[in-house]
Amino acid sequence: MKVAEQCLSDKEEVSLMNFEEIRKADDELIMSTYGRFPVCITEGKGATAVDIDNKKYIDFGSGIGVNSLGYCDDGYVEAVCAQVKKLQHTSNLYYTQPQLEAAKKLIELSSMKKVLFCNSGAEANECAIKIARKYSFDKYKNDRNKIVTLQNSFHGRTVTTLAATGQDSFHNYFFPFTEGFAFAPANDLEKTMEVIDNKTCAVMIELVQGEGGVMPLDKEYVQKLVEYCSSFDILVVVDEVQTGVGRTGTFFGFQQFDIKPDIVTSAKGLGGGLPIGACIVSDKCSDVLAPGTHGTTFGANPVVCAGANYVLSQFKDTNLLSGICEKGKYIRSRLEIMPGVVETRGLGMMVGAVLENNDAKSVANKALENGLLVLTAKTVLRLLPPLNISMQELSDGLDILENTLKEIFQ
Ligand SMILES: Cc1ncc(COP(=O)(O)O)c(C=O)c1O
Incomplete structure (x- = not known):
């Protein structure tokens, strides 16, 4: 047996x-697609996770940027439970209020025009790609369907979003990939403009390349790129799946780049732990999709939207955002003087630490033994703590990280 x-x-x-x-x-x-850490998490509260042997860990990963309010925030649990007792699902054939509330809040916080809800980051990007291509098809009626993304980007795991991802290692096995993507070097405007041509309908960027190693784009590059695209009616899609929902210190990252994208995608932290994605569009793209052109069974599920509504309410009614900038600065000031750290980068509470030996994985394993959960991105240590983490938990977690780095580098 x-x-x-x-x-x-x-x-x-x-x-x-x-x-x-x-x-x-x-x-x-279970099909083996993840290199799991040797721990089974059974519960959590705040920024602290508990494993099956009752060992506690301070969590600086938030389930890869998802648990924006940490584990089992009281208000969040109450909101989700209240909704599941009332209506757990109907279908998008009927009107429901939680999705409308989530849309209203997202539009207020982003100053965009309309939303389509889905279930993940990859789905939000798929929707953005469909909107970009249809916008161009409707208006120009030719093969103006190329989408330029950046080298080292990450946009998801579906066949199309893998094709959109600017890393060769993701372009294997699953041939044929969706056609029509080309890749430009980040922060090099001239070379990016060489890749953009008269067949291009959109440019898609992450403002900080998360999976690519926490690599922020230069503000000037982004602004000039957006200006260039606008002059040719090329849509600008900002993939805020990882950078959105407060992570970088503004509700969306684009708000500190002083640009106005045509399409913004969101997921991860939006549902606070429940699976929701959103494709949010400006006026220009608000009527591109029509009945029959897109859809999803679970998208905008009422329970998931109740979770998102609670998360979003924290940005309106509390000073969560100002705390994020402060905590981000504190994390970097502590990291910068830790042994083995040669560089820190990122925005807000999306922080990467480049290590002397480029072996973030060993640090993550050792940190786990010492009671701290951290992430890696390529060879870089990546920290995405819950946005509402207390200063005490943050400082305790950084103490563990410092001791871990001392064990390895001293
Ligand atoms: C920038 C970005 N886009 C898209 C995705 C894909 O999101 P999901 O895993 O929810 O499909 C990710 C996931 O890491 C991401 O970081």
Whole structure:
């Protein structure tokens, strides 16, 4: 009998298994697409996660930027539970109020025009790509459908968003990929303009390349690029899946680049832990999609929207945003004097630390042993703590990181 079957039949319930049994069963039952850390998280509160052996960890990863208000924030739990008791799902064939409320808040916070809700970052980007191509098709009726993205970008894992991702390592196995993407070097305006041509309908950028190693774009490059695109009616899509919802210190990152994108995509932190994506458009693109051109069964699910509404309410009714800039500065000031750190970069509470030995993975493993969860992006250490983390938890987590780096570099 296989380990998983044996464990499950012996114990009857997965919740009674120990960590080693869980790991073996997971190997047998779940397709292996992740290099998991050797820990099973069972619960959490604030910025603290608890594992199956009751060990506590300060979490500087937030489930990869998703738990924007940390684990099980009281108000968030209350809002989600109230909604699930009332209406857990209907379909997009009917009107529902939670999605309308979420749209209203998103539009107020972004000064955009209309929203389409979906379930993930990749889906939000797929929608943006469809809107960009249809906008051009409707207006120019020719093969003006090329989309320029940046080298080292990351836009998702669907076949089309992989094609949009500007990293060769993602362009394997799944041929044929969607056609019509070209890649330009970030922060090099001249070379970017060489890639843009009269077949280009849109340019899609991340303002800080998260998965690419926390690489911020230069403000001047972004502004000039947007200006250039606007003069040729080329749409500017800003992928704010990782940078959005307060992460960089403004509600959306584009708000500190002083630009007005045509399309903005959001996901991750928007639902505070529930799966929601949003494609948000300016006036220009607000009527591109019509009935039958796009849709999703789960998109704008009322429970997920109740979570998003609670997250969004925190930006309107509290001083969450100003705290993000302050905490981001504090994180970097502490990191900069830690052993082994040669450079810090990022925006707000999206922070990358370049290490002397470029071995962020070993630091993440050692930090885990020491009670701290951190992320990596390529060879860089990546910190995305919950936006509302207390100064105490933040400072305790940074103490653990400092001790971890001392163990490795001193
Ligand atoms: C900038 C960016 N775009 C898109 C995605 C894909 O989002 P999802 O995993 O929700 O599909 C990610 C995920 O890391 C991301 O960082």
